[in-house]
Amino acid sequence: PKGLQKMDGNTLIYQVRQYLEAKRYLVFFDDVWKENFSDEIEHALISNNKGSRIIVTTRMMHVAEYFKKSFPVHVHKLQPLSPNKAWELFCNKAFRGQCPTELEDVSKEIVQKCGGLPLAIVAIGGLLSTKAKTIFEWEKVSRNLRMELDRNVHLTSLVKILSLSYDDLPYHLKSCMLYFGIYPEDYVIKRKRLTRQWMAEGFVKDEENRPLEEVAEEHMTQLIHRSLVQVSKVGFDGKVKSCQVHDLLREVVIRKMKDLSFCxxxxxxxxxxTVGITRxxxxxxxxxxxxxxxxxxxxxxxxxxxxxxxxxxxxxxxxxxxxxxxxxxxxxxxxxxxxxxxxxxxxxxxxxxxxxxxxxxxxxxGKLVNLETLDLRQTQVHELPKEINKLTKLRLLPAYYRKYEGHYSMLNFTTGVRMQEGIGCLTSLQKLYFLEADHGGIGLIQELKKLRQLRKLGIRRVRGEYDNALCATIQEMKHLESLNISAINEEEILDLDFVWTPPNLKVLNLKGRLTNLPNWIPKLKYLVKLRLGLSNFEHDPLDSLKNLPNLLRLNLWDDAFAGENLHFKVGGFPKMKELDLTRLNKLSSITIEKGALLGLHHFRFNNNPQLKVVPQDLQYLENLQFLGFADMPSELVESIDPNKKGDCHWIIKHVPLVLIRQKKGSRFHDYELYPIPTISIV
Structure with a gap:
């Protein structure tokens, strides 16, 4: 219409509505950045019941989420191209078809650096289409990609687009993003490691008395939602475990780091x-x-x-x-x-x-009075000096060694650290694992009462005589979310009779003989992970545990149950995603009622010598994605293998991935894996 450039907002909205009123329309908005963009277009795009559609692309999840306030929305998260599709696109751009055999290896290396990002594949493929088709020339581009990003006209637009995402970050997130450039190319970074480093650098500020850890997690979430950080691994509870950045985005980050003398x-x-200034x-x-x-x-x-x-x-x-x-x-x-x-x-x-x-x-x-994190995981430090008790700002102390060689023993697989009298001075401590209880005994356990900020506690080599002191201590830990207790030996009986349990307990590991299932465990309404080992329950514990409302993962290990049959009843374990039954030496049968374990995704059987027949009720687990059998009786394994004419294959044929693991040596990782063909891969 005439005068479009001079129209005020209300007039423009009226004109657009009038134009679209009788039409079936498709409107496409590309690369939207403003969070409240949906507010600006809501009144202009009329809902006329003619099957009209709006398509919006954005790099930021919060923009997509905001649209839900105004429109019925389906959010589709674009995934990187599969290796085959990425290769096809690259060949079309670089060769207009087929890749010469002599360039195939270096070409695949270059495609891998693009990480399935179409924009990068098109840009780099276009660049290489102008180069001589020689290995020397192409390897030079692969080696000097960072230099090419700076000087080559084919790639400058790619750099600008990637830089926009960084430049749009608020100041407090820019330093967090630059930290990804510190790690080597293709390095998968543990989330906790990174967020603790942000905290130590002062990139994470106090916000309305929220824990710094929570604020740091939010920073990470924002970077993920802005499509700057790729999630590499997610835990069973949906939390990000590790992450990384796209190779090309990392090159942009490194340029920024250099400009700012960041690293x-x-x-x-x-x-x-280099003698220049750097931090x-x-x-x-x-x-x-x-x-x-x-x-x-x-x-x-x-x-x-x-x-x-x-x-x-x-x-x-x-x-x-x-x-x-x-x-x-x-x-x-x-x-x-x-x-x-x-x-x-x-x-x-x-x-x-x-x-x-x-x-x-x-x-x-002991002089490091500002130390907040001391990470001693998988070291041979078995005793901490008494001076450690002077570190009153220490928040995190993971300290243990896991032995992967030799004969496996649940109680001796992990070795913790011995600590001295005075541990109660560490009043800022939030995570402590694993502490050797028999060095210090009851006195040491009583001192733990003073650590009222603890969120995670792992304590080993516990004797029955410590029970009362341990129960009294844990009852003082109002913020405790994760508790791991191991007995000193398999014969030691633990009587963990808590009068009151920490209300926010989410993870519980108990390794030791228990007279009965403690009556407080079924009352843990926030519990998401439960591992029981060596308990020797004579009666099936599942009936007591089945109504835990938020339990996602259950592990029964090393004769946690000493009976012959486990019975999963209808409606039980409504949110369970992972189930692991390991070394239950008397277990010979499993009953799963139809309607039980409806959300189960992963089911593992490991070294249950009497379970010689595959549970027929596995057929009812329609949402099962993975089924694993490790060191199980040959009768069971052969019965589900169609290559050996197994007559029970029909029970598990609906599961997308079924793996058999067989031990081949004495070391922990000496085994081989092979899949059982199922309907999804036949």
Missing amino acids: HIMQEDADHV RFSIAANANNVLRSSSNKGIRAIFVFDKGELNEHCTSRAFSKFKLLKVLDFEKSLLNYVPDNLGSLFHLRYLNLSHTKVTVLPRSI
């Missing part, structure tokens, strides 16, 4: 140390050289990804120089020894020694 990355081909080191190679030679005293964080052995002298020199360090991450590096001058790092808030060869912590650790 300097030491790569394999860098044999010198962080990410060391993928030449760690000893970097730690010894750098004179930059303003470093706030050091990450060591180098797989070479770390020199004690170089590490000690680094601790002497970098007095402003807040984050120190040695995870999976070849660190054997922590120097005595660790205590000079007064500002240190995050220390990750997990999966290293460290065996002893220096007493000077």
